[in-house]
Amino acid sequence: xxxxxIHGAGxxxxxxxxxxxxxxxxxxxxxxTASCVCGSDLWHYxxxxxxxxxxxxxxxxxxxxxxxxxxxxxRFAVGDLVIVPFDHSDGTCVHCLAGQQQACVHLxxxxxxxxxxxxxxxxxxxxxxxxRVGEExxxxxxxxxxxxxxxxxxxxxxxxxxxxxxxxxxxxxxDGAVGLCGVLAARTLGAERIIALSRHxxxxxxxxxxxxxxxxxxxxxxxxxxxMELTGGVGADSVLECVGSSQALETAxxxxxxxxxxxxxGVPNAVDAFPIRVAFSxxxxxxxxxxxxxxxxxxxxxxxxxRVVDPGRVFDLEVPISDAASGYRAMAERRAIKAFxxx
Amino acid sequence: xxxxxIHGAGxxxxxxxxxxxxxxxxxxxxxxTASCVCGSDLWHYxxxxxxxxxxxxxxxxxxxxxxxxxxxxxRFAVGDLVIVPFDHSDGTCVHCLAGQQQACVHLxxxxxxxxxxxxxxxxxxxxxxxxRVGEExxxxxxxxxxxxxxxxxxxxxxxxxxxxxxxxxxxxxxDGAVGLCGVLAARTLGAERIIALSRHxxxxxxxxxxxxxxxxxxxxxxxxxxxMELTGGVGADSVLECVGSSQALETAxxxxxxxxxxxxxGVPNAVDAFPIRVAFSxxxxxxxxxxxxxxxxxxxxxxxxxRVVDPGRVFDLEVPISDAASGYRAMAERRAIKAFxxx
Numbered sequence: 001x002x003x004x005x006i007h008g009a010g011x012x013x014x015x016x017x018x019x020x021x022x023x024x025x026x027x028x029x030x031x032x033t034a035s036c037v038c039g040s041d042l043w044h045y046x047x048x049x050x051x052x053x054x055x056x057x058x059x060x061x062x063x064x065x066x067x068x069x070x071x072x073x074x075r076f077a078v079g080d081l082v083i084v085p086f087d088h089s090d091g092t093c094v095h096c097l098a099g100q101q102q103a104c105v106h107l108x109x110x111x112x113x114x115x116x117x118x119x120x121x122x123x124x125x126x127x128x129x130x131x132r133v134g135e136e137x138x139x140x141x142x143x144x145x146x147x148x149x150x151x152x153x154x155x156x157x158x159x160x161x162x163x164x165x166x167x168x169x170x171x172x173x174x175d176g177a178v179g180l181c182g183v184l185a186a187r188t189l190g191a192e193r194i195i196a197l198s199r200h201x202x203x204x205x206x207x208x209x210x211x212x213x214x215x216x217x218x219x220x221x222x223x224x225x226x227x228m229e230l231t232g233g234v235g236a237d238s239v240l241e242c243v244g245s246s247q248a249l250e251t252a253x254x255x256x257x258x259x260x261x262x263x264x265x266g267v268p269n270a271v272d273a274f275p276i277r278v279a280f281s282x283x284x285x286x287x288x289x290x291x292x293x294x295x296x297x298x299x300x301x302x303x304x305x306x307r308v309v310d311p312g313r314v315f316d317l318e319v320p321i322s323d324a325a326s327g328y329r330a331m332a333e334r335r336a337i338k339a340f341x342x343x
Numbered sequence: 344x345x346x347x348x349i350h351g352a353g354x355x356x357x358x359x360x361x362x363x364x365x366x367x368x369x370x371x372x373x374x375x376t377a378s379c380v381c382g383s384d385l386w387h388y389x390x391x392x393x394x395x396x397x398x399x400x401x402x403x404x405x406x407x408x409x410x411x412x413x414x415x416x417x418r419f420a421v422g423d424l425v426i427v428p429f430d431h432s433d434g435t436c437v438h439c440l441a442g443q444q445q446a447c448v449h450l451x452x453x454x455x456x457x458x459x460x461x462x463x464x465x466x467x468x469x470x471x472x473x474x475r476v477g478e479e480x481x482x483x484x485x486x487x488x489x490x491x492x493x494x495x496x497x498x499x500x501x502x503x504x505x506x507x508x509x510x511x512x513x514x515x516x517x518d519g520a521v522g523l524c525g526v527l528a529a530r531t532l533g534a535e536r537i538i539a540l541s542r543h544x545x546x547x548x549x550x551x552x553x554x555x556x557x558x559x560x561x562x563x564x565x566x567x568x569x570x571m572e573l574t575g576g577v578g579a580d581s582v583l584e585c586v587g588s589s590q591a592l593e594t595a596x597x598x599x600x601x602x603x604x605x606x607x608x609g610v611p612n613a614v615d616a617f618p619i620r621v622a623f624s625x626x627x628x629x630x631x632x633x634x635x636x637x638x639x640x641x642x643x644x645x646x647x648x649x650r651v652v653d654p655g656r657v658f659d660l661e662v663p664i665s666d667a668a669s670g671y672r673a674m675a676e677r678r679a680i681k682a683f684x685x686x
Contacts, residue, residue: 283630
């Protein structure tokens with residue numbers, strides 16, 4: 001197959017490699033029908049996470065058509081159109097049953113989501129059917145359905161972890177696609193006031209359309225001051241940390257009211273300091289982490305199908321999957337929020 | 344008055360200094376009637392927190408007799424016998440009303456709790472009456488009443504923050520007086536299984552008497568392995584971190600089951616690394632911090648008065664307050680769990 005490969009920082013190529021194979025009887029192979037670039041892919045592209053070893057496939061968000069099924073797969077058949085959660089889980093272990101699919105004892109990940117084909121482990125526990133070949137979902141729904149693979153459930157997880165409740169005030173740190181999905185999640189969960197931290201005009205605009213009531217363009221101390229002013233000196237009931245850096249965590253903890261929680265979902269690749277003293281003195285908690293995508297899909301899929309939410313609007317660039325490299329470049333240069341890869 | 348003064352690491356003296364004075368109309372002065380040494384005092388005694396400036400008073404846990412009241416104090420009068428929470432709060436601000444007294448906008452602290460007299464700010468919001476001169480509480484209750492000033496509510500806060508629920512499994516990291524109170528709190532809150540990490544025989548024994556069902560003497564990786572073995576590989580529903588060091592946090596996070604919370608109450612003076620990646624991948628949260636003592640006293644005082652709990656058993660050494668130095672020494676050398684200072 002052809003696959004998007006990363007050879008090192010800044011070096012993304014579309015190359016021919018062997019097709020993925022079924023390894024376990026619980027695997028399926030999907031033909032990727034839509035894909036995209038994740039902010040966490042940029043950690044590798046930017047070299048923040050050093051590239052080690054040879055070239056490898058990249059990408060973990062996709063929709064697909066099941067083309068091969070392992071012998072023990074019961075719920076899916078060739079021809080099914082599916083959402084592929086980036087984290088694969090069996091749905092039956094002690095952690096899955098507790099809603100902690102990101103810690104499944106058979107945890108797996110999509111590793112060639114920006115390629116022609118991808119292997120999905122634990123298919124029965126992971127995949128969600130959205131149609132059959134010949135019974136495709138409405139094409140205008142595809143971008144939003146694609147966000148259910150990772151970015152929207154991840155923003156949702158930030159909001160749930162932060163304890164967003166009806167009538168509350170939420171702060172969202174990070175204006176990438178996850179942060180914007182966090183704004184949309186906070187609105188959907190009933191937050192009355194949503195303060196988005198963003199200094200990019202197009203992102204501010206989408207944040208407002210997704211439900212942000214206030215936008216703070218400042219960063220660091222000035223951002224915290226602005227949040228405190230907007231909340232009458234009290235701080236926010238919930239804070240969504242959607243970056244994964246020390247500065248973002250610091251801003252998040254200092255923006256929270258005492259007793260509040262920071263819901264964090266940014267992969268903590270740039271975290272070398274943690275605001276433990278702010279957490280201690282103000283009793284600001286931390287919750288969240290990698291999103292248990294499968295836990296949320298039964299709730300989120302109807303919101304998309306019923307057009308209650310339209311998280312697919314985070315895609316402001318579309319390129320052919322064979323040119324994923326230009327999507328990476330545009331996102332790294334912050335010219336695009338999130339690149340949709342057309343198959 | 345005479346006061347316990349710290350002159351530097353390892354240098355504790357009983358010296359004469361000026362009496363504390365009322366500064367604000369919401370202050371009272373108490374004559375200290377019982378006091379003790381806190382594990383957090385040892386941070387200063389051990390030099391982990393460097394001593395800066397000249398000698399100063401130390402100690403923040405005490406019972407007292409009100410001897411002077413500010414003009415705006417309504418609820419207390421000269422002659423009242425009181426529990427003095429180490430953190431003073433007005434009880435009326437936005438944070439106090441939300442149960443976050445540790446972040447009161449008028450937050451104050453007891454600073455001469457190991458002396459003859461102490462000033463208490465925000466008396467009306469902070470103090471709890473336990474008698475009058477001539478109507479003293481049963482003398483055998485004094486040690487347990489004294490623990491309500493800090494150590495028992497702090498252990499309780501760890502358990503509440505960690506989400507200890509009836510039938511659950513809790514791990515307690517730290518076998519100091521706070522950790523032991525955490526064991527007692529977890530039992531009182533209904534934990535079915537309580538795994539105490541301790542390698543000191545006398546502390547193991549008290550942990551068992553307080554409700555620990557299992558004791559793990561190992562530390563670090565070996566402790567985590569032992570907890571995992573005891574919990575069938577799942578991890579604990581709740582973890583109480585009662586130390587305040589990087590190693591304790593690491594052990595706590597790795598002992599927790601996915602989705603669980605670490606309730607932390609150890610002053611994080613020895614935290615230079617935070618297990619953010621464990622938190623992220625396993626979705627283990629953090630909650631707690633400095634205890635809002637006043638929030639818990641309405642619940643905890645009856646437990647002590649009705650002899651449901653006996654947290655005063657953490658005192659295994661009694662010395663005259665004028666010889667607090669020997670209490671510090673015994674605790675620093677781990678010959679004593681916690682020193683009661685007799686007035």
